[in-house]
Amino acid sequence: MTAAPRWRKVLRDVWLHKARTLLVVLAVATGLVGAAAVLDTWALVRVATRSEYLASNPASAALRTDSIDAALLARVRAVPGVRDAEARRTVTGRLRARGGWQPAVLFAADDFSDMRIGALRPDSAAWPPPDGAIAVEHSSLPLVEVAPGDSVAVVIGTGEPVGLPVSGTVRDVGLAPGWMEHVVYGFVTRTTLARLGAPSSLDELRIVVRDPAADREAVRAIAWRVRATVEGTGRRVTDVDVPVPGRHIHAAQMDSLLYTQGAFGALALLLSGFLVLNLIAAMLAGQVREIGVMKVLGARRGQLAGMYLGLALGLGLVAAALALPVAAVIGHRYAAFQADLLNFDTAGYAIPLPVIALELLAALVLPAVAAALPVVRGCRISPGEALRDLGIAGSRPPAGRVLAGVSGVARPLLLSLRNAFRRRQRMTLTLLALATGGAVYLGALNLREAVRRSVAALFAPQRFDLTLRLDRPHPADSIEAAMARIPGVAGVEAWSVGRAAVSHADGTLGNTFVITGPPPGSRLLAQPVVGGRWLRPGDRNALVVNEGLLADEPGLRVGGPVTLVIGGRATEWTVVGAAAGTPSPAAYAPREALAGLTAGGLVDLAVVDAASDGASAQLDLIQELRSGLERDGLAVRSTQRLAETRRVLEDHLLMVAEFLGVMAWVMIVVGGLGLASTMGLATLERTREIGVLRAIGARHRAILAVVQAEGLVIALLSWAVAVPLSVPMSVVLGRAFGRVMLPVPVVWMPDGAAMLWWLGVVVTVSVIACAWPAFCAMRVPAAAALAYE
């Protein structure tokens, strides 16, 4: 069966304008790739995290207490609302494989093969690890690059390195990835832990509540009952952590990131819709007379609209056929990357069919919706008007009137300027596509700068280079005196650090947070105060809270009292100030007051201001400090370079900014294709005009210049629009980033280099986009051009 003549007309019109149609299809496909890839990623990550994370039966709450035994576990399991309870031990240390030493976190349990809470998924059959061996967590492998059978050395505290064979690898979906945290996670038996010289009693109680739909408050209430039960046995509970039920710790950030990226993907798709609008509008403008003839032949408005909307649907279908497989590939890769950030594996998961159906629907509907306006407008024309149509030589546009008065500009350039304004709607849409891409790009650069400034501001109060945690607490004076003797130390302070929770009036506790106790008049910590005052010498139970804690505990106010539970003891404090800083809740208290509660007046943390800034000099200093302090009987458990901590944080945050920048490139591709399409249309419509130029002596170079200059006018205008548009875009991106990751100061204006760089990009895009239309214009023979109708 052959197609009806009207559909053959549609197909042949498409073939007649195949280059232009192809550009539009590519633009829609590009926009679709951007949007669909993000949607595919989101769907895959969601499916994988939901099924894997929930399948691991994550802990509803975790409590830190003293040695947990079977009898305690049985009592906890009998607490109303508790479905299951298990125990494990977490020990920090250092691990060395082929490279240098890495910080390590070792987990030990009674029976790994029967772990029901936060179940582990072994990569190999060698599971659980036998006594004297270690299983390495999957996400730590990039740090240590070990395989089953290799050997690693492990040090706990001041103990001697102990060689452990790697029995296999295992995945724990509840952990933040080791490669990201720069920590090697390992799983060992309690016997192995004892062999390493570490305490092997179990100290982390993990529970799962009976009601799977219980919200965080309900879980918290059950956790308090468990705490009471544990404390009823004479044990001390130092920490109660209740995560958001059913949500991976990073899931909200990833969701927000994907929503933001998805919004820009949708924007790119929308911009590609403008190009469909341009194409269909141009096609209709060129076929006004044909529309009139078809109406005379009996075509109803609906039939004509159906033809052009059918064309738009066809374009969408072809774009979908091109884009969706590409989006699926990108989506799978991006999902694998995102899932890796969350320590999940998306392999084996398929993009859900409803998601593919949604993408297909968007691919079909968007071009049709974009085409609807010009189609309705074009098909509404009466046959009389259509048959009298005179083409584009209508009234002179306002810009044309202005340009008519311009003098001192070369005629060909003036012609280009006028040409650019002849199809104002088309020019506006093309300009908008390019300008939006530019605004997002400049906005992403601003965000990058804002992140850098924010990280700098975050670390500025920390005027030290190294952090050393000692194996056990010592008097602050002796630590400071011992360290000050070591060459290369410009300054040193011993700090007290602990964990605290706000005790509410109803007897419940808030989430635990880190409380830091610097010495009075600390030179190495200068946290900016946003309300009240900083700690002063002579302060006793004075407390400075950060903005994160104020957000978590809305009942806190500067000048007010607060009861904190530190080391299991409730103590009264007065909030004397509020400090800026990380969004993570934190507080600051006088060293002596805090140390009195945490370690009998002793401290185990020291911060060092190194005399030298270089990484290698600081690493040398760490070695000097380790050996020097050990000679003085102060064993070092772990060390950390602040620069490294800062780099890791900056890398995490900038990665998000980079992802947003990728969307800007999707938009510039769409915008470039739009410009090529616009210039193709403009050249085609002015074939006769080009013929006249040729007939009056215009050379190839002049024709080329007219077309290229017209494209450049649009590109430069888009740049001029993109720069101011990047200001609100920066605000939007900055705020979105602030909600997702870390509040950042909004950088409003892009710097000069960024603006120049973008200018270079749009000029290059313009030259490339106009190359083919300009070439086509050059090749039009004067006679054929003059005969063109």
Next chain:
Amino acid sequence: MTQPLQTPARPLIALRDVTKTYPTAAGSFTALAGVTLSIEPGEFVLVVGASGSGKSTLLGLLSGIDRPTRGEVLVGGTAVHALPERALSPWRGKTVGVVFQFFQLLPTLTAAENVMLPMDFCGMWPGRERRARALALLDRLGVADQADKLPVTLSGGQQQRVAVARALANAPAVLLADEPTGNLDSHTSVAMLELIAGLARDGQTVVMATHERGAARFASRTVTLAVGRVAGPEGAA
């Protein structure tokens, strides 16, 4: 072959006090002023007059391409002036065949496809019969051998024959031809006039606007327009 679909009304075409004015930059321009005219079924009426006399406007009103500013236009008993826009196209496609001076064939369709297009739009004849009907019409007009060629490859005369075939595709009650020979050489023009006259002899009602001096001998009646008014119908040929 071209059987009118509707029962002939008497008169088939009636214009009653029809006026058509166009707004222009220089003020309104009256193309037709109080025209009253009746055309019987089977007549071949020639509309003549100087440029700007209102010939094309008259044909535009008869086909519903334009609407009168005042007055009534009845074709086959249908009040064309009162038809809503959505009803005009299907009515026109089935009732009126239009031939233009500049042929107006769709350039991306072959001759046969151009002829099939009105059948497609109006749902006339089963789909599988449309090509056969188009070929028969092209054969009748002497261009069957051009059926699968694109218009751009045909001569002016051939294109106009295809246009006439297309106008007859839905067996309309009335064939309206607006200067059908205006873009043809004299030899081809005569052939075209003979062809249209042949259609009229077969019972097709034809209204043709023309400048062609010798056309009157083919027509049954000539209506002369001058400055938008009927200057006087001339006797039957």
